[in-house]
Amino acid sequence: MASSKATAETPAFTRPNGLTRYRYxxxxxxxxxxxxxxxxxxxxxxxxxxxxNEIGASETQMGFILSAFAWSITLVILVFGVLMQKFGxxxxxxxxxxxxxxxxxxxxxxxxxxxxxxxxxxxxVFEAPTFPLxxxxxxNWFPRSARAKAVSIYMTGSFFGLAFAVPLLxxxxxxxxxxxxxxxxxxxxxxxxxxxxxVFVRSVPNQSKRVSQAEIxxxxxxxxxxVVVDPPKPDRRDWRSVFFERRLVGIxxxxxxxxxxxxxxxxxxxxxxxxxxxxxxxxxGAFVAALPFICGMIGMLTSGWLSDRLVKTGKKPxxxxxxxxxxxxxxxxxxxxxPLLGRDNTAAIMAILCISFFFAGMANTAWLLxxxxxxxxxxxxxxxxxxxxxxxxxxxxxxxxGVILDATGKNYSMVFGYVGGTALLGALAYIxxxxxxxxxxxxxxxxxxxx
Numbered sequence: 001m002a003s004s005k006a007t008a009e010t011p012a013f014t015r016p017n018g019l020t021r022y023r024y025x026x027x028x029x030x031x032x033x034x035x036x037x038x039x040x041x042x043x044x045x046x047x048x049x050x051x052x053n054e055i056g057a058s059e060t061q062m063g064f065i066l067s068a069f070a071w072s073i074t075l076v077i078l079v080f081g082v083l084m085q086k087f088g089x090x091x092x093x094x095x096x097x098x099x100x101x102x103x104x105x106x107x108x109x110x111x112x113x114x115x116x117x118x119x120x121x122x123x124x125v126f127e128a129p130t131f132p133l134x135x136x137x138x139x140n141w142f143p144r145s146a147r148a149k150a151v152s153i154y155m156t157g158s159f160f161g162l163a164f165a166v167p168l169l170x171x172x173x174x175x176x177x178x179x180x181x182x183x184x185x186x187x188x189x190x191x192x193x194x195x196x197x198x199v200f201v202r203s204v205p206n207q208s209k210r211v212s213q214a215e216i217x218x219x220x221x222x223x224x225x226x227v228v229v230d231p232p233k234p235d236r237r238d239w240r241s242v243f244f245e246r247r248l249v250g251i252x253x254x255x256x257x258x259x260x261x262x263x264x265x266x267x268x269x270x271x272x273x274x275x276x277x278x279x280x281x282x283x284x285g286a287f288v289a290a291l292p293f294i295c296g297m298i299g300m301l302t303s304g305w306l307s308d309r310l311v312k313t314g315k316k317p318x319x320x321x322x323x324x325x326x327x328x329x330x331x332x333x334x335x336x337x338x339p340l341l342g343r344d345n346t347a348a349i350m351a352i353l354c355i356s357f358f359f360a361g362m363a364n365t366a367w368l369l370x371x372x373x374x375x376x377x378x379x380x381x382x383x384x385x386x387x388x389x390x391x392x393x394x395x396x397x398x399x400x401x402g403v404i405l406d407a408t409g410k411n412y413s414m415v416f417g418y419v420g421g422t423a424l425l426g427a428l429a430y431i432x433x434x435x436x437x438x439x440x441x442x443x444x445x446x447x448x449x450x451x
Contacts, residue, residue: 019214022205023141023150029201030134030154033097036190037130038161038266039169040104040123041069043186045270046169047179055113059410063402066267068117070395072124077387080129082234085380088203089133089140096133097197099126101190108183124391131390132383135371139379140204144222145311148321151368152304156297158262159361163293166270234381242378242385250433251369252389257329257426258363261419263394265292265357268401272412277346291350292357299361303328306362318372318437322430325366329427331359336420339413363426372437393422 044051044066052062084092103122110116134154142150169182202208205216234242242248273279273289303324310320335356341348374382404414 019218020210020212022208022211022215023219025200025210026137026141026202027150027154029197030137030150031157031160032193033093033130033197034134034154034157035161035164036097036101036186036193037127038158039165040100040127040186040190041266042162042165042270043104043107043169043182044120045267046165047173047182048271049274050173050179051116055116057113058402059405060399060402061113063267063398063400065113065117065120066402067263067395067398068120069124069127070263070391070398072121073128073391074388074395076125077128077132077391078381078384080132080384082381082384084129084133084136084384089137090198090201090203090207092129093133093201094194094198096126096129097190098194100124101187101194102126103187104183104190105187108180108187128387128391132380132387135368135383136379137201137203138368139371141219143219144317145308147368148307148311148317148324149304152300152302152307155364156300156361158364159293159296159300159357162266163290163297166289166293167287234378238375238378238381241375242382245373247373247434247436248370248382248386250429251366251373251386253429253433254325254329254363254366254426255386255390256393256429257332257423258360258366259390259394260397260422261332261335261356261360262364263397264401264415264419265296265360267398268415272415275410276343276412277349288350292353295354295358296361296364299328299358300364301361302358303362316437318369321366321369321372322434322437325363325369326427326430328359328362328364329423329430332356332363332423333420333427334359335423336417338416363423369434369437373439375439 048062048066057065080092080096100123103119103126107116107119107123110119135151138147138150138154169185172181172185173179175181200210205211205219269292270289279289303321306324306327307317307320310323311317315323334352338349338352341352370383370386371379400418401415404418405411408414
């Protein structure tokens with residue numbers, strides 16, 4: 001019988017029914033990891049003008065610097081997918097958050113273009129595992145019917161990081177009048193989160209002494225394909241299926257749309273606000289600039305609510321998530337009409353940006369779909385490959401935007417057309433290629449993985 005009193009067998013703070021709620025502590029850490037990840041990504045965007053003037057770079061060159069972290073993520077994320085299956089989310093997460101926080105801190109010491117490139121490249125190396133390990137932890141710590149809401153909550157950390165970055169980092173920049181202070185603040189904050197992650201996060205519930213058996217039973221109460229704790233090493237057929245299985249290809253194409261819009265907002269959006277709409281991040285204008293990111297947060301939460309609502313009406317959880325992602329990508333297409341408004345209609349432009357980023361928030365719960373479609377024993381590898389495409393498409397975005405701006409005399413009209421077009425492609429992929437959301441058939445072990 002469970003007791004409300006903490007004993008050697010009963011975690012502290014156990015409720016009278018024997019149920020702990022430690023999964024929500026894990027959720028808080030997933031939010032924190034996502035938040036600091038995006039805060040660190042956004043630091044360079046906020047101070048882009050100051051650094052660009054100091055090192056004398058063109059828009060195309062800044063596009064490469066802004067995308068450096070994404071290229072390194074693309075190069076190493078598959079490695080982390082394998083490492084995650086071997087070492088677990090606690091160890092990899094600690095190394096990841098600590099590593100990219102240190103790279104952010106070191107960026108404050110950069111005095112040349114190559115130094116800046118090296119530290120931004122290092123930032124991406126350590127940021128690579130964040131979203132694959134987050135999706136793994138969400139799968140391991142939440143029952144299937146509650147997973148969409150959990151993912152939407154921690155994914156709001158990305159937009160919260162951006163919304164927080166623009167006004168707060170702009171305020172810090174205004175106080176110290178030095179771009180170095182922005183990187184110091186973000187780096188130290190990340191190192192503090194690293195220590196807490198190591199102390200409180202565990203890869204699976206039964207590894208934590210703070211979780212009761214009742215909570216473990218609740219998490220495992222809904223039937224689904226089991227997580228394989230010690231899977232066989234992936235062979236050539238496994239790699240081929242992860243890259244080319246039709247429904248996975250569909251969500252990879254969907255990632256083209258979600259990554260393009262998010263990476264545009266991370267990298268070039270502050271420049272658009274400053275150079276085209278006249279925002280000054282050292283003054284109150286930074287708070288207005290944060291509005292689209294706040295709308296993105298609301299979109300994320302709406303996606304989780306919509307998914308849960310659809311499940312209650314009879315849809316399978318995976319299908320409900322696919323619907324909300326498709327709606328999100330379709331709504332982002334609206335961003336393509338901004339060039340029709342002209343540069344002077346600031347209020348209307350900001351309204352469309354807010355609406356577009358609301359839908360972008362809905363679309364970015366797509367991370368969980370990779371875990372839902374994956375063969376259970378290839379969960380880490382599949383989410384790693386999905387992350388590879390997410391970051392490859394994202395890495396291309398700042399470069400494409402920089403080339404467009406250099407070629408057109410800094411005309412953002414074609415940029416918004418490009419972003420809207422990729423969102424349309426992603427929506428079509430989810431409609432016509434991702435026909436259903438369920439684990440793929442495992443031809444290598446049709447009767448399950450031998451123990």
